[in-house]
Amino acid sequence: MKMKQRSIEEYVFREYDLYPIRVAPHRNVFRITTDWGEFALKFTQMPGHFIEGIFHTVQYLHNRGFTHLCPIIPNKFGDVVVPGNEGCYYLSPWVSGKHEILEEQWEEEVVGLMATMHHLTGSEESVYMDEEWLKGIAFRWKSKMKRMKYCYQVARSREYPSPFDVVFATNFTSLWEIGKKAHRILLNWSKGRKVKLKKCFTHGHIHQNNMIYTSEGKWVWIDLHHCRMDSPIRDMKSFYRHHLSAYDWKFEIGESWQEIYQDYHPLEKEEWILLYLLLLFPEPVISLIDRYYMKNCQWSEIKSVTKLEREIHSIYQSDTFLTGKLYTMGDLEPLTD
Known part of the structure; x- marks a missing residue:
């Protein structure tokens, strides 16, 4: 409301x-x-x-x-x-302060704070996700891609396409290929897999709109009603999506964040691979497209197109970083048609 x-x-x-x-x-x-x-x-x-x-x-x-x-x-x-x-x-x-600061790579401090919170609230009980659970993710991805294809057909069928239609239709093939790649990597990786996921207290929306930098030089996180016990991947996925895009998903920045997080709250290799797989799938842009064509989008046409272009740019930038991370971490077989 x-x-x-x-x-x-x-x-x-x-x-x-x-x-x-x-x-x-x-x-x-x-x-x-x-x-x-x-x-x-x-x-x-x-x-x-x-x-x-x-x-x-x-x-x-x-x-x-x-x-x-x-x-x-x-x-x-x-x-x-x-x-x-x-x-x-x-x-x-009421917390007074600002949502933006000028210091370079302030995100490293927030990654350390996020890892500290996860460490302090970590549960001794881990959750094991097997091949069927991972295939469930792949099934949901396939359903989302079918929705994107349907929206593409709607965009192509319009006699007078909107600016959103044009941008989406122009980029559809590339987005489809990235989604298909993420889906195939996940299916190949899931074979016989059992992933051990740590559980901890997560915020859910750790990004700049929900963080205030006070005059005392301290970060305070607000908007807590989505907090819950979950995998730390939940927070990291949100933070990476919102803020690594500001650096065009540069490999050395992402690598630095991973190292900082590991210093405070070490994760297993499978957890990092799952995080990078979830980030590789172009879910944010598919959700935006679905909202637009299902008439659930309350933004103006100009704002919708701007957000679409920004999301597409981020997906293209992240593709190189995430694919590289997935294969350098090992035990992933090369894709075959």
């Missing part, structure tokens, strides 16, 4: 003993200004017990000295969430 379509029920303020001077929508939260501080009030449709689990994990991390996750403030009764219409609210302190 869009923020501008939602107003806060009055009782929510009473639950926190808040007496607002000003309430302003800001991105996907409400910025609450009071005489004794500023707060971020978030509405979510996630179940309340999920938010409670996040609250306790963030507390655990703060007690261990890892204070880079924005804390959640219980209400005056000690409840972590306040029920609302079709969801619930949770409150956090």
Whole structure:
């Protein structure tokens, strides 16, 4: 639900003993200004017990000295969430700062912080994913490629193609070949495979829009309602996709990030290969294309084309890096038609 379509029920303020001077929508939260501080009030449709689990994990991390996750403030009764219409609210302190900094390769610090969080919350219980599970990923990829092919046929059939149609149709063959390559590598690699995946607390959306650099020179991660126990691959895939593209997927930068992560929270070779396979498949651009042709895209034509061109450029740049990483890590057979 869009923020501008939602107003806060009055009782929510009473639950926190808040007496607002000003309430302003800001991105996907409400910025609450009071005489004794500023707060971020978030509405979510996630179940309340999920938010409670996040609250306790963030507390655990703060007690261990890892204070880079924005804390959640219980209400005056000690409840972590306040029920609302079709969801619930949770409150956090307002974090002032900026989302961008000028220092070169600031991402290396964030990779180290991400690995530290994963290490501190790592579960002793690992999950083993076998060949059938990996083939399930391949099956989903094949379904997505069929959707992309259908969208291509729609684009080609239009008497008056849109700018989006033209860009997509021009690049379809290359995108198809990259997707097919990822699919074939995954199927070849999955034969007789059992992948041991570590489990830890993951943020899910670690990228610049959800990170604030404070005046004290500290990174604080916000927007925690998607956090959950999962494979660290979840966070790394999101971060690589958002930020390695800024360096045109240069091999030495990606290699450096992997080495930094390994220093704090070592992963098995199979975990890295799975990460790079997931990154190789052009899922972001396929999802964007699907949204456009299924009329689920709320952007203007110009913005849609701009995002498509940016995603396609990133896919082409990443192809060289990821294919190189997959084969230099070994035990992958050359593709044959």
